[in-house]
Amino acid sequence: MKATELSIPGVWEFVPQQFPDDRGNFLVWYDAEAFVDALGFEMTVAQTNHSVSHQGVIRGVHWADVPVGQAKYVYCPRGALLDVVVDLRVGSPTFGQHEIVRLDTTEHRAIYLSEGLGHAFVSLEDDTVMTYICSARYAPTREHIVNVFDEELALPWPTDLTPILSDRDAKAPSLAEVKAAGRLPSYDECQRFYETLRAGEKPVLKS
Template structure:
């Protein structure tokens, strides 16, 4: 499995080798040793979520308050989605930027988002399944959302899709409103949390090394 950090610090893409044969195929879509070797700590999994989405469904942009936060390791075992990582951390050198990674059941890539990063995706196929390994349990009081159509974020979605949003996502505040309310995560606080992970959960080395 190949681990590659994206242009937004704290966001990673994981690309596993796929082994096909006459029966089908085999792959490892999460490898704790590869993850820890790349990030310097082991992923704590407190909750595993799964969503099934119609074509055109957009979920996001979501994140959880830091401290605590909620990191996510995201995988698409069926269908295809465009997965979007948004840097919402005040003070980050990449604040306001986003990256898009296609997750599907062909290449089997996964994306990891550190605490404080926003997450969204759009389903490109009917019945697309997205599975999330989450570092913390869902806590409604700490959950936040910013509008996917906020011009300041400038997120783009495929023109051939009719967007389908939940009532909550459709009524979400803008980035400017969240900034004024002091509800965006702080980059320095996020960095301290990441360092605490590396200190308290040291990474096991890969066997080949």
Template sequence: MKATPLSIEGAWLFEPTTFADHRGSFTAPFQGPAFRDALGFDLTVAQTNRSVSARGVVRGVHYADVPPGQAKYLHVAAGAVRDVVVDLRVGSPTFGRVEAVDLDAASMRAVYLSEGLGHAFQALADTTVVGYLCSTSYTPAAEHGISPLDPALALPWAEGVEPVLSDKDRAAPTLADALAAGALPTWEACRARLAQLRG
């Protein structure tokens, strides 16, 4: 498995090998040893999630309070997505930076996002299935969102595909409003969490 850091610290792209023969194919989208070699610690999995989305559906931008935060490792089991990472960590050298990666069921590429990073995706095909490994369980009071249509972020959603949002995501604040409200995680808290994970 190939592991490549993205331009936002704490975000990684993992590319597994697919083995195909006359029966079909086999892929391991998450491999513990490869993850540990890349990041220096094991991924704790407290919850697994599965979402099914119609073409155009946007989920996010979501993040959790740090500590403890919620790291995510996700791949597409069916269909395809435009996956977006946003650095929401106040004080980070890349605060506000956005990076997008296209993921699909054919390549089985996966993205890892550390605690404090914002995450969103847009389904590019009907019945797109995304599987997530989450480092902590869902805690409603600690979960937050940023508007995926924030004009200042200008997230790179697919051209010609109308975004379909939940009421909650449509009502989420802009990055500037969340910053002004003191609702974002700090770079210091996220770095402390990383140091704790690495022992």
């Protein structure tokens, strides 16, 4: 498995080796050893999620308070999607920038995004499936959201698709509003948290 850190620190792309034959295909979409080699620690698996989306569905931009945050390892076992990672860590050298990676059943790429990074995606086909590993369980009181159409973020959503959003995502606040409210994560605090992971400490979600 090939692992590459992208232009935003803390965003990693994993590309598995495939073994096709006359029966079909085989691949390993998550390899703990390859993950440790790339990031220096083993990912905690607290929850695994599975979503199915119609073409044009956009979900995001979501993130959770750090600590403990919620890192995600994202994979698309059916259909195709554009996975979007936004750096929302105040003080980061890439604050406000984004990465977009196509996840599909051709390359079978997977994306890891560290705690404190915002996550969104758009489904490019009907019945697209996203499966993702989460480092922490969903905690509604720690979860935050910013509008996917915020002009400051200027995310390049496909113009040939009719966007479908939940009411919550459609009514999400702007980046400026969330920043003014003090809800964005701190880059320095995120870096300190990443160090605890590399040191082998297990994050604990406190009530």
